[in-house]
Amino acid sequence: MSEPALASPPAELPEGHFLHCLGLLNAEYVKRAARFWAGRPGAGLSKGPAREAVARALTDQDRLRALQQELSPFQQAALWLLRLDGGMTPAVVLAGELLMYGLPWSGRGTSAYGYGSGLYEPVSSLATQGVLLRVGLNARYYSLDFGSAYYESGSDPRVFTDPRVLPFIRAVPPAPLELSPAEAGRHPQAKRPAEVGLRLVTLLETVRKLGPMDLTASGRPTKPYLNRLTRALGWDKVLAADPDAALPDATSFFLGLLRASGLVRSLPQGRQGFLRPEADELLRRPHGEQMAVWAAAYPRLTGWLETERPRDWWSPEEIHRPGRYNALRAALLVALAALPHPDAWYRIEDLSAAVFQRAGRRLSLGHMQPFYPTWNASPERQEQERAGHARTLEQKWRASELPWIRKALAGPLFHLGLIELGLIETGVEEDVPAREPSVFRLTHAGRVALYNRFRGIAEEPAPAEAVSAAAGPAWVVQANLDVVVYLERLAADRLSFMARVAERQPSEGGAALYRLTRDSIYQALESGVGLEVILRGLEEGAGQPLPDSAARTLRDWAARRERLLFHRAAHLMEYPDTAARDAALAAKEVYGEPVGDRFVLIGERRLSGPRLASFHLIDYREPPARCLQVTEDGVLTLQSGQSDLLIRTEVGHWAASEDQSGERWRITRESVQRAVRSGWSADEILQSLARRVPTAIPPLVRLAIRQWGRQRRGAPSLALGEVLVLQASDEVAQAIGGSPLLKPYLRGRLGPRTFLVDASQAGELRALLEAFGLEPAGDPGEWSEPLR
């Protein structure tokens, strides 16, 4: 390992962020930082000059080199841990690591009180000295307080130091634990590197094949995406049911690990995540180095727990924030790196006790009761009480943290191939011997990823990897396009290649079965792997040429793909006629492929020339142009120069063309009914029209479209009936209008002396009027004549 493996790509902090954050602190902090970074010349300065002294020290290589000699082992270790993490890490992870490192620190820092203050004490002491600072991006309130108001303040949970000092920092191993080796485990179990590699490669390739990762507003994968990934991977049930080393909710675990490794990027405010190119580079590294990246991601993992969710959490969101579990994971990894002999077996209970000895008084998964001696108690009494408190903490640890450590070893660390487990039989359940992990030791990958990593030791090739090249072909490609893959002979990048070009088939044992399918080859080609690369990669892995029929089939599939080209978002220049289009191409105003009579399909927006400054842009990602004028008689006219390619087809669905130029239509009963017969509704026609007109649709047109578009006749909204007009003198009109007897015969009143009469009742009304001595002039048909 030439350079410590980074869990995540380089930190994305702006240049000078350390000095920026320093400037946000009060003078006392800045003065202490100047003393630390600049040495003696930094002492006794006021805030401004002190900050300048820090800035000078960070650009002075001699000073940074000399600084190494002045660092305490604890400070050296903290900077080394930051260097391992690329210069920036969650404060809670660094706190767990430092507690477990077994090195003394000085000063209490700012968080002397409140929940979790003991956990953050080592980090806080470094922050107070100016060795590291909290990240201050978008900080509403910047402080170095790592206490109880940690999240409420909206502060960034990460700490960092200036990256310029990191190259000067030497490796500092953790102080070895006082542990005695145990007897070798019975029923030893370990995941083979090939098995682990296959799982991780499958994860990466499945994530790649599923396309962009759908994220919530908080930047976490959405549930539908997780469900799709769970179905595609198909691991969860099998891994959760492993009787000796169950891994619950495996998809969330591996996806969380992938995100914690920094191999997924999302754009700012983006709702999609993408695999970084570093994911491919990772697969080309030796297995141990790859595992160092996954192991380093483990303490940063959020959204997944080894055990059930604790009941005392205030909010379900807590699982997504770095917290106590992350600190304990970090402490556990350091504990594994601090084993006295990296090859020896150890009891899990002994390891748990050793972690408690170093970190258990400041780190707990549950609530930790601080020690308060009785008021006015004698020193002897206080000592007794202190010992009693320590015993209580230890009992709680055995009840809570020991089972967690057992699950962490038998779950994530076992399935990542970092730990070999020895099991003991604990009884018989349903005629099956029940077993429990009792002892463990580091695997080769575990030694590289944990023990060597914290010491900055380069990886020695594993015996299996050393012989893999000479052991024979990695796979055999058969004429029927099945590929038998020998996992033990396979490097991760070869496995990644196979996962990309072929589909995994159910298989067991040391060989995996893949199949080259039209879909898998198509997906590989679409992801950017060329046909020749596929053919060469398959031949290199097989150590011989492909069967002729297989190679021919792959070439046919690739050629078939070339017959269709789909542009998701192409740019097309439209000219008034062929001559104008050809002239523009000849003058190199536009580059692209001439299409049809008047169009040019532009390659990557390649436009030039002064004339193009005046082109009219229609962007089809924007709402459609309002380019239609509509009149009350249903005539639609296209406003010239504003039409897009959609308008004629769209209008043609529900209006009849009125001229040859295709710029004038009329909405008619027939055109609307034709549209309705082809599946449009009146509302859809109105919506379509409303999107295209700059003003409101005339009410009569709206009404007509609704009426014409009615598929079933309902209650009529309009009826024509035959009525007669009855006119009378003022006196007669007053009598008729006020008569309840005559009211049923009248259909309305148009004015003071004019009534409407239903023609069918005219005879009856006439008889009644005559009975009252009123004789209307003429027949009912003549009533329209004014009465005198």
Add this chain to the structure above:
Amino acid sequence: MRKTSSRPQRDQPDPPPILHANLPILETADPFLLAEIKADPRLGPLILAELSDRVAVIHPGSGDAFLRQLLKSGHTPRVQDT
């Protein structure tokens, strides 16, 4: 679906060219393949216009649906983001 054609000459100055941006477009190797796709009842209605006998414009907003249906129908198009 309409077939585009040259406009008649007019006595007015030429209007400026129109840049149609971000349109889904399908190009085929030969006219028969485009005809086959047009005849598919699940794909044909999503074709907005034919620019030539090998190039068609897909209805904006239906690009992804068209591509999904294309794949479902057994075609394996090369896909370009531009």
